[in-house]
Amino acid sequence: MKGRDKMTEVRTRYAPSPTGYMHIGNLRTALYAYLFARKHGGKFLLRIEDTDQERYVEGAVEVIYDTLRTVGIQWDEGPDIGGPYGPYVQSERKAAGIYQQYAEELIERGGAYRCFCSKERLEALRKEAEARKVPFKYDGHCRHMPRDEVRARLAAGEPYVIRQAIPEAGKTSFHDEVYGDVTVDNATLGDGILIKADGFPTYNFANVIDDHLMQVTHVMRGSEFLSSTPRFILLYQAFGWPVPVHIHLPPIMKSATEKLSKRHGDASFQDLLAQGYLPQAILNYIALLGWGPGTDEEFFSLEEMVERFSIEGLSKSPAIFDEKKLRWMNGEYIRRMPLEDFEALAAPYYGAAASQPDTRRKLSALLQPRVERLADIPGQIDFVAQLPDYDVSLYVNKKMKTDLALALDSLQHARAVLAELADWNLASIQQAMVDLAARLGRKNGQVMYPVRVALSGKEFTPGGAVELADLLGREESLRRIDLGIEKLAAAV
């Protein structure tokens, strides 16, 4: 905030393009911009950058609203709620003539000019540059066109674009809060297009006009804009406007060499939700991709993030999205919540496994410490509704010291004991099993393991013999044990 009036209210903005899905990196950018604004008691605004008419996607704006809302990021000004600097949708701003007006002003100031070059001519230029292996740069053909000619071609209705007149010499510098001072030679810039032939502004123009008009004090965006920022600086200077503080953010990668992107089938926020990741866990995890509080803490509510956030904690290097760690963190969030809350989230995944409230609760208690993503639940409890067809070899377990004959014997004894049990509950079943093992002179596992297999037909289950018997109930438990005895008897 150097050089800025301390009384100036901090204003940040999240300006997504409505593409139809929420990219993880974009969400993180929104988060940081939100955190920074809140941290400094400022305003966070939402602006829709829909200047590319060809990329318009139906319902995309809703996806943006929904995502922000589900993670709890509230905007103070935006398309839906308005604000003092509206409209907040660029296509509406274009319709209001805002960009055209400023572009004309810039032409007057000598910072821009009309260009009547055809796409064909530009294409030829591009080809030539490619052939000569030099970077393509507009040759400035229309830059010094006589005013009369411009007027005449305009009157003739010739299509045109408006280009930025980049100074031919000199350097442009700016300070970025995370990357430091950046300087480039103006000669490397090229006269970029500000207003397209369809009258819409390009990002290169609109972002500057809107950020200025909306009084944005801190520009936060992905580092892919780092190299075009000098053009923006030149624009601010040409208008005589104050340059906002720039804060560029490192990208989130899929691997060391690939960026995370929907095009490669990488998960979007919506995809992660569908897989059973919790909004808060996702937000918490991505917050840590590129930012750290400077301490060992890593669990933060949105409010806590607001409290801790600072640009000193931002890193410059790309971060690789590690789903393993997200899984772990999501599991932590699940384990830390009250059982009732977990059940509310998990129940939709229970299917036919738990129709009664009490079985539902028992199942939830078994699942909570074992679930990392909600969508994994069905696969963990499929045996509850229906005993799968399993192979007797499952009863043979080295670690449990069980073989077919012993399993059969244990099952027969367990069947008898369980059938006689006065009360059917966790404690009584547990006691009966332990007593039985002692009576038979066997290890607990030599009795319990076969029972668990008979009850579930699976190698691994959430909970053991006692928990499953309690969950399934006496009748179903005995039925399954009988089935197991049959299988074993036939195999021994």
Next chain:
RNA sequence: GGCCCCAUGGUCAAGUGGUUAAGACACCGCCCUUUCACGGCGGUAACGGGGGUUCGAGUCCCCCUGGGGUCACCA
């Protein structure tokens, strides 16, 4: 290719001239134990390379290498 940027374990990430180079995930082992998981304890594992500066460099400078970004009537 020009320009801009980045560089500590497999991953995230502390460290801002003097540390046994944190911590977390993952991985491995042990314990707990009726399977699995949870939990507890322990372990493997890093300063990309080369030159400087300095009494002393992960920390500062240069070069190299590697990687990313950008050079669009996309953002």
